[in-house]
Amino acid sequence: MSKFTEDDLKKELETKEYEYGFYTNIEADKFPIGLSEEVVIAISKKKNEPEWMTLWRLEAFKIWKEMEEPDWANVNYEKPNFQDISYYSAPVQKKKLDSLDEVDPELLKTFAKLGISIDEQKRLSNVAVDIVIDSVSVATSFKKTLKEKGIIFMPISEAIQEHPELVKKYLGTIVPKTDNFYAALNSAVFSDGSFCYIPKGVTCPMELSTYFRINEGGTGQFERTLVIADEGSYVSYLEGCTAPARDENQLHAAVVELIALDDAEIKYSTVQNWFPGDKEGKGGVYNFVTKRGLCEKNAKISWTQVETGSAVTWKYPSCVLKGDNSVGEFYSIAVTNNHQQADTGTKMIHLGNNTRSTIISKGISAGHSQNSYRGLVQVGARANNARNFSQCDSLLMGNKCGAHTFPYIEAKNKTAQIEHEATTSKIGEDQLFYCNQRGIDTEKAIALIVNGFSKEVLNKLPMEFAVEAQKLLEISLEGSVG
Amino acid sequence: MLQVKNLHASINDKEILKGINLEIKAGEVHAIMGPNGSGKSTLSAVIAGKEEYEVTAGSVVLNGEDLADLAPEERAHKGVFLSFQYPVEIPGVTVTNFIKTAINETRKAKGQEELPAKDMLKLIREKADLLEIDRKFLSRSLNEGFSGGEKKRNEIFQMAMLEPKLAILDETDSGLDIDALKVVANGVNKLKSSDNAVLVITHYQRLLDYIVPDFVHVLYNGKIVKSGGKELALELEEKGYDWLK
Numbered sequence: 001m002s003k004f005t006e007d008d009l010k011k012e013l014e015t016k017e018y019e020y021g022f023y024t025n026i027e028a029d030k031f032p033i034g035l036s037e038e039v040v041i042a043i044s045k046k047k048n049e050p051e052w053m054t055l056w057r058l059e060a061f062k063i064w065k066e067m068e069e070p071d072w073a074n075v076n077y078e079k080p081n082f083q084d085i086s087y088y089s090a091p092v093q094k095k096k097l098d099s100l101d102e103v104d105p106e107l108l109k110t111f112a113k114l115g116i117s118i119d120e121q122k123r124l125s126n127v128a129v130d131i132v133i134d135s136v137s138v139a140t141s142f143k144k145t146l147k148e149k150g151i152i153f154m155p156i157s158e159a160i161q162e163h164p165e166l167v168k169k170y171l172g173t174i175v176p177k178t179d180n181f182y183a184a185l186n187s188a189v190f191s192d193g194s195f196c197y198i199p200k201g202v203t204c205p206m207e208l209s210t211y212f213r214i215n216e217g218g219t220g221q222f223e224r225t226l227v228i229a230d231e232g233s234y235v236s237y238l239e240g241c242t243a244p245a246r247d248e249n250q251l252h253a254a255v256v257e258l259i260a261l262d263d264a265e266i267k268y269s270t271v272q273n274w275f276p277g278d279k280e281g282k283g284g285v286y287n288f289v290t291k292r293g294l295c296e297k298n299a300k301i302s303w304t305q306v307e308t309g310s311a312v313t314w315k316y317p318s319c320v321l322k323g324d325n326s327v328g329e330f331y332s333i334a335v336t337n338n339h340q341q342a343d344t345g346t347k348m349i350h351l352g353n354n355t356r357s358t359i360i361s362k363g364i365s366a367g368h369s370q371n372s373y374r375g376l377v378q379v380g381a382r383a384n385n386a387r388n389f390s391q392c393d394s395l396l397m398g399n400k401c402g403a404h405t406f407p408y409i410e411a412k413n414k415t416a417q418i419e420h421e422a423t424t425s426k427i428g429e430d431q432l433f434y435c436n437q438r439g440i441d442t443e444k445a446i447a448l449i450v451n452g453f454s455k456e457v458l459n460k461l462p463m464e465f466a467v468e469a470q471k472l473l474e475i476s477l478e479g480s481v482g
Numbered sequence: 483m484l485q486v487k488n489l490h491a492s493i494n495d496k497e498i499l500k501g502i503n504l505e506i507k508a509g510e511v512h513a514i515m516g517p518n519g520s521g522k523s524t525l526s527a528v529i530a531g532k533e534e535y536e537v538t539a540g541s542v543v544l545n546g547e548d549l550a551d552l553a554p555e556e557r558a559h560k561g562v563f564l565s566f567q568y569p570v571e572i573p574g575v576t577v578t579n580f581i582k583t584a585i586n587e588t589r590k591a592k593g594q595e596e597l598p599a600k601d602m603l604k605l606i607r608e609k610a611d612l613l614e615i616d617r618k619f620l621s622r623s624l625n626e627g628f629s630g631g632e633k634k635r636n637e638i639f640q641m642a643m644l645e646p647k648l649a650i651l652d653e654t655d656s657g658l659d660i661d662a663l664k665v666v667a668n669g670v671n672k673l674k675s676s677d678n679a680v681l682v683i684t685h686y687q688r689l690l691d692y693i694v695p696d697f698v699h700v701l702y703n704g705k706i707v708k709s710g711g712k713e714l715a716l717e718l719e720e721k722g723y724d725w726l727k
Contacts, residue, residue: 425573429534434570436554437530437563438584438640439591448583452574452623 031088037061040188043088047157050164060177060187067181073343074372074404077286077312080251087189087222145205152197153208156224159195166197170228174257174292174320182253182288182314186222190255193224198233198264207462209238223254229264229299236267238465251286252310258293258301262323265300266293269461270317271469273476274309276340284311284340291315297323297352304460306469307334307344308476316374318347321355321386328357331457333469335476336369336401345375345406350386350416359390362454365401366477372404379416386416394424395453397446397477425453447474483508483679484529484648489540491528498524500704501540506648509676513690513715514683516701517723522683523567525701526652530564531557544648559591561647561678565637565654572624577636578606580624581643588644609642613669630657638669645673650681655689667692687719700726 031039040061044054069079146153152163160167177187198204229235239256252274260266268291277284287310293301303317319328330346348357357377365371371394379386394403405422427449435445450473451458458466486504490497498521506512516522528535529542531554542549549557572580586596597605610620613635625633634654641649651670655663670693674680682693690698690712698714699706700723707726708714 428570431570431572433532433554434566434572435584437558437566438580438644439555439558439588440584441553441555441587444583444587448575448580449572452572455574 031086033086034083035061035085035087035189039087043189043191046088047160049157049160052164052168053160056172056177057188060184061189063177064181064184064188067184069181073314073374074370074406075312075314075341075343077341080286082185085251088191142206149202149205150199151202151204152195154195156190156193156195156226159226163195163197166228167195167226170257170259171226172257174259174294175255175290180290183255183290186224186253186255186290190222190224193226193254195225196227196235196237198229198235200230201232202230203233204235207236207238207465221252223252225254225256226259227257227266227268228259229261229266231261232263233261234265236269236462238269238271238462240271240273250283252288254287254289254291256289256291256317258291260293260295260299260301260326262297262299264296265302267302268293268304268317269465270303270305270307271461271465271472272305272307272309272313273472275311276309276338277311279338285309286312287315288312289315291317292320292347293318293328294320295323295326295328295352295355298325299323300327300329302329302331302460303346304331304457305333305344306457306461306472307332307342308472310342311340313340313342313344315344316346318349319357320349320351321357321383322351323355324352325354326352327355330357330359330361330375331460332360333362333364333454333457333473334371334373335364335473336366336371337476338367338369340367340369342370343372343374345373347376348378348388350377350379350383350388353382353384353386355383355386357386357388359388359392360456361390361392362457363392363394363403364397364450364453364473364477365394365403366397368400370402370404372406374406374408376408376410377418378409379411379413379418381412383413384415386411386413388416388418390418390420392420392422393453394422395450396424396426443474443478446477450474450477483545484681485541485543486529487541487543489525489528489542490538491524491535492538493524493535497538498535498704499528502701502704502706504699504706506679506681508679509674510697511674511680511682511693511695513695513698513712514681514701514706515685515687515698515715515718518685520701521704522701523652526564526650526681526683529557529648529650530554530562555587556591558644559588563641563644563646563649565634565641565649565651567653567656569625569628569633569637571626573626575624576621577624577639578620581606581640584640585643605643609639612642612672613639614665615639631659631662634658634666635662638666642669642673646678648679648681649673650683651693652683653685654682655684655686663689664692687715690715702726 037058040057041054044057172187175183177184196208227237258266258268274285274287295301301319305317307313317330321328328348334342334344336342345361346359359375361373363371363373373392375390377388377390390407392405396403403424407420409418411418427446431449432442432445436442451470454473458470461469484506486502489499489502491499502525514522524535528537531552544560582602589596606620615635634657654666658666670680682689682695695712698710698712700708
């Protein structure tokens with residue numbers, strides 16, 4: 001990754017521009033830059049949306065126009081010009097390559113390190129894949145199983161057409177249009193995303209992964225995800241990919257809403273590896289994400305995230321513990337290297353009685369990066385016997401990076417029990433020499449130390465994901481010491 | 483096996499080693515004794531290749547190869563092992579995972595395949611038994627919350643696993659009660675053979691009752707001021723170091 005320079009990116013962008021040419025016709029595959037009511041209507045029309053959806057978007061746009069971009073996060077970046085962005089591109093635009101020989105060798109090297117199979121490599125780097133019977137049949141049997149269980153898993157644009165009653169009932173109920181600047185923007189212009197519904201009492205028999213859906217069409221810059229777990233159901237959802245994701249869009253503003261009805265459980269795991277920019281921090285993706293889940297009675301939501309990419313990350317997956325005895329969990333590893341900046345954490349809002357939440361945050365900073373944990377634990381006046389445990393650990397590498405912790409606690413009920421632990425440590429010369437003396441070189445030693453540091457969170461990931469995430473951590477920190 | 487010739491080394495421009503000469507043959511046990519600040523730990527760190535120390539003159543040769551240009555991990559691959567006086571903690575990395583990584587990295591450096599998990603497990607059990615190490619101990623985080631004795635026992639366990647050519651034991655007896663000392667010494671003795679060598683660095687003669695040296699050297703102010711047989715250790719115990727100044 002490190003050798004992917006700004007020039008390379010520029011070249012990549014240039015060729016893309018040539019590829020698509022200049023369009024003035026709003027019916028074209030890529031809209032001209034700028035955002036207006038007309039553009040919002042055009043996006044909705046492009047997707048054949050019903051009128052209620054168009055109106056919903058327009059209302060969000062009105063709200064957004066009145067809002068200001070937040071600046072309280074501990075990050076510094078040049079604010080995007082929102083009139084300088086194109087808000088719609090048709091999916092599957094990338095040029096199909098004939099063989100892996102045409103792919104950037106650096107990218108292939110990274111794939112190899114991640115242990116990604118050749119077929120998968122082809123898919124990720126957009127090389128045309130011959131029909132692989134195995135993967136086709138896996139996807140087919142996957143769909144069949146889901147259908148038998150009554151599970152709905154499809155692009156949200158399709159769900160708007162096929163299950164309007166569900167979308168209408170839940171969309172924007174957890175993250176309202178008015179929630180924040182980026183959520184309002186996303187509500188107005190979201191391109192696509194995933195929709196998932198697990199019926200009452202159903203345990204989803206496999207990890208639902210965006211992987212299967214991405215095959216059917218690209219995901220956009222303003223992704224919208226809605227997961228509904230009906231009473232007594234269970235689902236584990238995987239988002240993202242460990243392979244380096246490059247994108248011509250600098251700004252990403254996604255919204256994810258989770259609804260766990262009575263006795264339901266949602267496990268939501270993310271590995272995010274957007275382009276972090278070059279060594280000077282130029283050209284990286286801005287990732288401004290709003291993720292929130294609602295727990296009804298006895299429900300549970302677990303967020304697990306491994307964040308290694310993006311130039312700027314602004315992200316706080318949260319839980320609203322509305323029902324009695326509901327449980328919220330947040331497990332996070334955020335790695336920043338070079339000039340990356342991350343301001344990430346969670347909010348646990350305790351409203352019901354006997355609600356419990358756990359926060360384990362591991363921040364790893366290297367290079368010139370800044371890594372902040374920002375979290376809120378809030379206990380409402382009527383939430384009796386709420387409990388929270390928070391642990392925020394920071395690991396520093398070198399002496400030019402920063403780690404920051406901003407924990408907020410607001411308890412309005414005397415029965416609340418809130419614990420907060422925080423540590424800051426540094427990978428020391430002594431630790432490295434000790435490993436070296438045992439025959440472990442410095443790079444491997446760092447990987448070992450970082451994995452040990454992150455273990456509590458890595459253990460929360462589904463098995464295959466955990467192995468890839470572990471390798472990803474190693475790659476993200478390559479060359480960060482010595 | 484090891485030839486140290488006229489070795490001078492300094493840290494932050496302060497000379498600590500001022501011309502050390504030492505020859506250790508395969509199958510031998512040497513002890514280096516000396517008061518605090520005489521340069522004992524520096525000597526072990528310099529042989530292991532710690533980068534903070536600058537070698538200003540002289541050489542360290544292992545089995546005919548000058549170690550000067552080798553990184554610490556490369557020296558380890560050639561068979562240099564240092565049992566640390568103060569082993570570091572690595573939270574979240576188990577004793578098993580750490581030693582597995584060390585063994586496989588060393589094998590990789592020698593162009594060998596990774597040791598199959600089954601064989602690794604067998605080896606770990608065998609060596610843990612040798613040092614009377616509880617299995618539960620192996621799944622704890624490396625040195626985290628270990629007692630002084632556990633840390634030292636863990637060092638010798640790693641030595642047993644890695645089977646070095648030259649083992650340097652830096653103050654391995656400090657922090658050990660007599661029972662632990664016996665276990666550790668017993669382990670070292672069992673690992674001794676005609677093709678490896680041990681360099682024991684110690685303050686006190688106590689450890690040498692159990693690991694009996696062939697030669698004893700007294701280090702004082704960066705130089706070896708006296709060498710002799712094992713009886714020299716007893717003499718030092720009795721008279722202290724002052725008479726050698």
